[in-house]
Amino acid sequence: MEKIIVRGGKRLNGTVQVEGAKNAVLPVIAASLLASEGKSVIRDVPTLSDVYTISEVLRHLNANVTFQDNEITVDASRELLIEAPFEYVRKMRASVLVMGPLLARVGKARVALPGGCAIGSRPIDLHLKGFEAMGAKVKVGNGFIEAESEGRLKGSKIYLDFPSVGATQNIMMAATLAEGMTVIENCAKEPEIVDLANFLNKMGAIVKGAGTGTIRIEGVESLFATEHTIIPDRIEAGTFMIAAAITGGDVLVKGAVPEHLTSLVAKLEEMGVLIIEEPQGLRVIGPERLKAVDIKTMPHPGFPTDMQSQMMALLVCAEGTGVITETVFENRFMHVEEFRRMNADIKIEGRSVIINGPSELQGAEVSATDLRAAAALIIAGLKADGYTRVTELKHLDRGYLNFHLKLASLGADIERINDEVEIVTKVNEYVSDVNV
Numbered sequence: 001m002e003k004i005i006v007r008g009g010k011r012l013n014g015t016v017q018v019e020g021a022k023n024a025v026l027p028v029i030a031a032s033l034l035a036s037e038g039k040s041v042i043r044d045v046p047t048l049s050d051v052y053t054i055s056e057v058l059r060h061l062n063a064n065v066t067f068q069d070n071e072i073t074v075d076a077s078r079e080l081l082i083e084a085p086f087e088y089v090r091k092m093r094a095s096v097l098v099m100g101p102l103l104a105r106v107g108k109a110r111v112a113l114p115g116g117c118a119i120g121s122r123p124i125d126l127h128l129k130g131f132e133a134m135g136a137k138v139k140v141g142n143g144f145i146e147a148e149s150e151g152r153l154k155g156s157k158i159y160l161d162f163p164s165v166g167a168t169q170n171i172m173m174a175a176t177l178a179e180g181m182t183v184i185e186n187c188a189k190e191p192e193i194v195d196l197a198n199f200l201n202k203m204g205a206i207v208k209g210a211g212t213g214t215i216r217i218e219g220v221e222s223l224f225a226t227e228h229t230i231i232p233d234r235i236e237a238g239t240f241m242i243a244a245a246i247t248g249g250d251v252l253v254k255g256a257v258p259e260h261l262t263s264l265v266a267k268l269e270e271m272g273v274l275i276i277e278e279p280q281g282l283r284v285i286g287p288e289r290l291k292a293v294d295i296k297t298m299p300h301p302g303f304p305t306d307m308q309s310q311m312m313a314l315l316v317c318a319e320g321t322g323v324i325t326e327t328v329f330e331n332r333f334m335h336v337e338e339f340r341r342m343n344a345d346i347k348i349e350g351r352s353v354i355i356n357g358p359s360e361l362q363g364a365e366v367s368a369t370d371l372r373a374a375a376a377l378i379i380a381g382l383k384a385d386g387y388t389r390v391t392e393l394k395h396l397d398r399g400y401l402n403f404h405l406k407l408a409s410l411g412a413d414i415e416r417i418n419d420e421v422e423i424v425t426k427v428n429e430y431v432s433d434v435n436v
């Protein structure tokens, strides 16, 4: 089994570079399906398993995709197919983001129903309501969603009951080729929405207001391929900031964009962490003693749910009682049990957890329950007494590139092993010894 083994107690020091944002690159790659001519070139693409998955989805739809040296090119000029099967959607929910582009360009999309996942039920009703408002007929059956539009989609006024990131992206992409103006109200304001709007505008779309609560999209007849560099990953940046803070370290997180990280910076400062803006990113200096704070996850610019579990690791080590309330996903506390295995004092009460700190974290065998929980458990391991072994690394690989190597370069005592390989090697050595 693959595992990361961390021995706690080392202070992190030095510089770490963040990659391009996973959550920005996935919609941008999906949006490249909208270009009926040319080759889109996307730069600063992290080599993550989710990026391979979305590339496979596009290939399956008959686009030509090449991925080399952090650069993806997509040629979607051939006739596109319309189906994203379950084998991809199961691996990565963001596969549903091909729906908007397919509907806009081909007038039809058939995408496997994503189903629930470890952090919540995650329906896509808001995406579908948006497509319907633009005139598409949507049918759900046999594990698939089918959407079809007679002729071009029609621009429409769409109010989202919740500022869903994925629904905003899917509707925005669908609206670029619709007839007339689409207005999305109560839309998501995440930096990844702005990055997608910038990409679409470079393709010839007319998208205004991204980053605010209302986005207006004036439909155009066709879009063309373009070049784009993905924004830095604010969640990866935040993860390293917390890793630095928990160890009382001093780390420059290169590529961290302060405006993307306002809520995290505010909370870390409240906890006693020193954060200095430098030209290349954010320098984070952890204090001797951390103070507990309360946190409520919210859509951007609120505190991001994708930083909730890493923050939990930090609060376990802080003095006092901290409360985390999760308002975005209904079931994003699976990691609590794993932290408890490391001697954390955490109690779940409805949609909140109460953390009494500081606890003396102890190394233990723990299992990553989702992508951010994987990083959070490794961060806890940096502080714990003895060895922490983290398994289920397929989650980590969805969103973090060379996580253990980056931490090791900052001075962490960490390695990634595959003990099945070790066992096989040992057996082979034994057999060859016996044979001699």
Ligand SMILES: CC(=O)N[C@H]1[C@@H](OP(=O)(O)OP(=O)(O)OC[C@H]2O[C@@H](n3ccc(=O)[nH]c3=O)[C@H](O)[C@@H]2O)O[C@H](CO)[C@@H](O)[C@@H]1O
Pocket: 022, 023, 024, 026, 094, 120, 121, 122, 123, 124, 125, 126, 127, 128, 162, 163, 164, 165, 166, 167, 188, 192, 299, 305, 306, 328, 329, 330
């Ligand atoms: C690939 C990607 O960018 N993933 C991010 C994206 O996910 P994703 O786009 O899936 O998240 P959403 O913003 O859509 O979901 C937020 C909440 O809205 C609910 N909802 C969403 C759509 C819908 O049609 N109906 C509905 O009820 C979800 O179940 C969830 O409770 O934003 C989340 C919230 O910041 C992040 O945690 C994810 O990392």
Ligand SMILES: C=C(OP(=O)(O)O)C(=O)O
Pocket: 023, 093, 094, 306, 371, 372, 399
């Ligand atoms: C929840 C996440 O991603 P996804 O929406 O792809 O599951 C995440 O990035 O933390």
